[in-house]
Amino acid sequence: MHQPALGLLRQPATILVGRGQRHALPQHLPSGTQRALIVTDARMAQEPAFECMMRQLKDSGIHCTTIADVQPELPVADILAAKEKLAGERVDVVVGIGGGTCMDFAKVIAILLTYGGKPQDYYGEFAVPGPTVPVIAVPTTAGTGSEATPVAVVSDLDREMKVGISSPHIVPVTAICDPELSDSAPPALTAAVGTDALSHAIESFTAIRRPATPLLASERVFVGKSLLTDQYALAATAAIGRSLKTAVKGDADPARLAVARDDMVFAAMAGGLALGTGGTAAAHALQYPVGAATHTPHGVGVGVLLPYVMEFNRPARVTEFAALARAMNVGNGQEDDEQLSHLFIDRIAALLTDIGIPSTLVGLGMPQGEERWLATQAMKATRLVENNPRTLDIDALETIAAAAFRGDRQLVHAATATR
Template sequence: MTSLFGLSRLPRNLVFGRGQRAALPGYVAALGRRALLVTDERMAADAEFRRMADGLIAAGVAVEIYSGTVAELPVDSIAEALVAARRAQAEVVVGIGGGSCIDAAKIVALLSAHGGQPADYYGEFKVPGPILPLVAVPTTAGTGSEVTPVAVVSDPERAVKVGIASPHLVPHTSICDPELTYSCPPGLTAVSGADALTHAIEAFTTLRQPASGTIAHEHVFVGKNIFSDRYALDAVRLIFASLKAAYDHGDDIEARDRLMLGSTLAGLAFGVAGTAAAHAVQYPVGALTHTPHGAGVAVMLPYVMEFNRSHAEPEMAELALAMGLDVAHLDQAGRAGAAIDAVAALFASIGIPPTIRDLGVPEDRLDWTAEAAMGAARLVKNNPRPLDVPSMTRLVRAAFTGDRVGLRAGV
């Protein structure tokens, strides 16, 4: 019998619900009197953002706004945000927006506290201590960055995106108000929601590591455990029941609410369990194609599930039940197969391409893609089925040709 082990790393305050953005001034004012707001141009021009900023000012907080965050977070943009933080003498950093905005806020809070360059902290456990107090307000339902210990940037000196992972990066306070997602267009809803579902499924099927007494200090992402499993299963239930509805009908308030809750729960799951091969392959795929992160992991997920099926079949069978599939008449293998097919069908219904060829990956870069994916050690080590360069190459080629069946064990 597997011994019970769980680890959870949470924001000190995690607030969820419609209208809860009104709680922002109270939390920020308790942390400092000078705040840097990190966002992007689109959000900075939104009337609701202005109301949030005005609420902080009314609470006695001096506000500086940095609105230069761009998608996929080029590392050079962090320097500009850091200048703004120093100019403001910021005592607290507030990230308002999608995952890139929140990740930028994390790195600004890190560098404000400890100095140096982002590259000084690439990898796990490189952050030496607490960062500047950080408040996260997500406006998309996807990345889960509001509750995770990682920030990811695009560095031109690296072939693929790179992460900074430390428990110190978990925000002090996260305010998840689904009303802020209601204006997300269908395309953004699709790739963000697909990203969240991938987080939940990879967290639930990731490798269960031996639970030594020091595992929490040796790994930021400790693998599958009793807490991450609960978060992941609830996330799958919520996202699977709401993503297509939110994509088809952006004004479906209940679907929007459930999708955001699912995204946050998925973040709580993978924030300690980690993700695996789908995310590892997305890094080079994203570098080659400049497509959204959520699209890349979603294209890969059915292939990764098929590849991992022999090593995680009980978990995939359980996922079928969480998805609400009619599988009572099927055995474990049948349920696992139904779960994989259902993921592929859901993603197709919201416009996710079926192969990485459709994302624009050239055939002559497939070997490079596999080798680069193996470089994401913190992701590869979590995969339930062991990976090496030949098996990763097989996985990548199957995702290029669309051959899921050929990935099954022994084929």
């Protein structure tokens, strides 16, 4: 029977993508802005590009306060401390300039400046009461897509794993995606964040499709597969297929390298639009405990797990994997969907190996024998588990983890055959 599809997209009001677009920042401040809070990290704060942006804001008559020491993993205590330092100060806009960590810091401090309290008060979905001080996101990595998403991910000493704040109210009002800011990313960082973008495209495109009830968009921040997010997931997949390898490995021709880097910045933003409404699934659920145990970058952990999760989900998503394969020009045009779906997983696994992502959890430094623990922890990421196209229980997650330890995708079928 025909199941009506939902189309939903939560997005910044303005998205600028292109070389040199960072210079447009002063023109895109909300009207009436006099005071801006700039959030960045120590690396970016030293960059001439950053100094130039600050000068342009000052020349436009904007008073800037800067937080320039955002730390990896984004500890909540840092955000709270920053809020306390800002007590009484007027902030008209928060500008996050950096990787996902800086952009997520900007989102959370905007919540605290608007509604008070501490980050913990807003964990989970729909806990932010309304619009916040506007956030402008300027990414310097081509990966997380945070510039376009309704989520911020923080770490909390009281919790084993990182935790999300998800609300339509924290989508940045403006995203300025300038590839010149990510040109400096070294190969390992480019590979990790590019893999993150790839996983956003694949997991949102193959996510669960929920009945399109009129309440769905208000009941969930991440609604699963949707007509509108699908378009961005396909576009991101195509761009990553063309360009991730070149962006990581470089090219003797600077023009070709620039095209690849431009493609990856677009793919990250498009992947963010897809993930921000569609949501991600099992690879992200399993990465949370893997990241906590190994302290490896989010994108690398997701990349290790992705082919195993795809293999598990493939029987339920043959048409979708075939569509993604076509977007990446996989195959010779003669294959049917079933064949293409297999070829696509092979292609993703090969691409990830090519750019240096380990192919097993052992290669990532995960201690052997932790399959059950990983599965138990991953089950706690309810919104991700529920977003998977095939039902996940603890045994299924354990089987996927076991396959990822042993480096054998076919092992995922051992459990599925008996279920």
